[in-house]
Structures are given as structure tokens and as C-alpha cells.
Amino acid sequence: MPQTATLQITLSAEEVAFVKQRVASGEFSSESEVLSTGVQRLAEEAAHQARWEQDVLIPIIDRFQKNPDSSVPIEEVERDLEARRPERKRSS
Numbered sequence: 001m002p003q004t005a006t007l008q009i010t011l012s013a014e015e016v017a018f019v020k021q022r023v024a025s026g027e028f029s030s031e032s033e034v035l036s037t038g039v040q041r042l043a044e045e046a047a048h049q050a051r052w053e054q055d056v057l058i059p060i061i062d063r064f065q066k067n068p069d070s071s072v073p074i075e076e077v078e079r080d081l082e083a084r085r086p087e088r089k090r091s092s
Contacts (some may be wrong), residue, residue, distance in 0.1 A: 009035075 019034045028034045064070060
């Protein structure tokens with residue numbers, strides 16, 4: 001079992017109600033489990049963002065810095081983003 005520590009936090013009334021509702025629904029066994037799951041999901045999201053920056057963003061920046069003429073017009077970028085929107089919504 002991972003080592004644990006106690007942390008005092010302040011939540012809004014709405015956040016407390018949300019946490020308590022998740023426990024009351026049976027989805028989680030305790031308030032701590034709700035908050036731990038939230039922190040784990042934030043950590044996963046941060047790791048995903050870091051991988052994306054390393055694997056996608058940095059190579060694009062490096063390529064552009066080596067060849068500034070390789071830039072793409074904003075209209076083309078907007079069309080590409082619009083075409084990808086349904087796929088991004090499905091994966092969210």
C-alpha cells in the first residue's frame with residue numbers, strides 16, 4: 001500500500017456537496033477516494049500533455065525554426081482543426 005499523508009484543504013460548498021454525493025452514490029467508498037481519484041486524473045492529464053509537447057509540439061517548432069518558409073496559412077490550420085473536432089469530441 002502506498003505511503004499516505006494528511007493534507008488539510010478548503011473546498012467550496014458546491015465541491016463538498018459533489019464529493020459527498022459521489023460517496024453517497026456508492027461510486028466511491030470515501031471522500032479521500034474521490035479526491036485521490038481526481039488528483040490521479042490530473043496527474044494523468046499532465047503526463048499526457050507533456051508527452052504531446054515532446055512528441056508533437058517540439059518537433060513542429062524545431063522543423064519550423066529550421067525552415068520558417070514551411071509555415072501553414074491560418075486558414076488551412078482552421079480547416080484542419082474543424083475537420084478533427086468530431087474525433088476530439090469522441091475521445092473526450
